[in-house]
Amino acid sequence: MIVIENGIVLVGNELKPQKVNLLVENGKIREITSEKLSGAERIDATGCIVSPSLINSHVHIGDAVAQDVGDGQNIAEIVKPPHGLKHKILQKTSAEDLIKSMQGAMWEMLATGTTTFVDYREGGVQGIQILEEAAQEVPINKLVLGRDDIFLDPDANLSKVRNNVQKLLKSCDGIAASGFGEIRDEVAQVICEECRKQGKISSIHVAEYREVQEQSQKNTGKSEVQRALEGGFQLLVHLTAPIVGDLDRVAAAGNPVVCCPRSNGALSVGIPPLRHLEEKEIPTLLGTDNLMFNSPNMFREMEYALKATRAYDRQYLSPKTVLKMATTNAGHALGIDSGVISPGKTADIMVVKKMSENPWLSIINRTESKNIICLMRQGKIVYKR
């Protein structure tokens, strides 16, 4: 049993600051109370904020092997499969080197308050195995979404696709397709069907930039968002360049969206419409995306998300809204049992120094690794200062 006491705790789905104590037992939050608690181990959170630890909902962790490579080239040259720069680099990197750089990225996440990440893993079953091996000794939660090169084959036989999807799903939490620029709608449908049958996540990049939307409309008369929803994808990534009607479609369907503002910024493709997503009550998550051009640091992601959005819209966006994208929204949308401080939930928690009187801004604006007093994952202390 661990007691976290005397801190300001961001409680529940609304991250409401309350002066309460927490009891953690068997990996779960057992009790939240203003009473004094007894427990074997005590964490003194005096002068601290106790928050759900962070969830990075979109990463390509393999790309950590090529940090800051390719800067200045256009988005398709860098990331478009199968011939983009990142795919060439991934192909020629040895498994050992990949594993080392993946481990570095995972430790970096833990050092910056992230205890869960969703990886969009390239390289089929083998690619997933490499990540599994890398993650063996790192105390971090991960959801792995796989993909298969057969998705990119314009003549692929659909029952072969189905077979490969089924094989992939044996070793991962879902399937993530790169985008409609590369895959056919029929392939998309097979992916979604199989994921749905097995209760796994289906995800795809959509509307990352204007040109892919234009291309999609030219080829099919539909936006990428429309095709993703019709295909049955559950988790949409980016939506940085919605066309008229796209956001309403997503809102009506109720799908969550993962936005990656720093990635969009790095690739000069725009700023995701975070405020509009909020207005339409679309569950919004945040991810650091490609580690080629971003560190997997969610503090940086949140600060950029908040300020770039305010600057671009010339309107207010609340810091609580942004912190929810990295915690409660994500836990809920991904169907995992963490991301929120509530009784019975998994104890994925960070205790950070209170740097200012606004608890949400204190985290987004001012918290650095050195201000994390304690990081807890599944009720176990990962590190403590």
Ligand SMILES: [Zn+2]
């Ligand atoms: Zn991505």
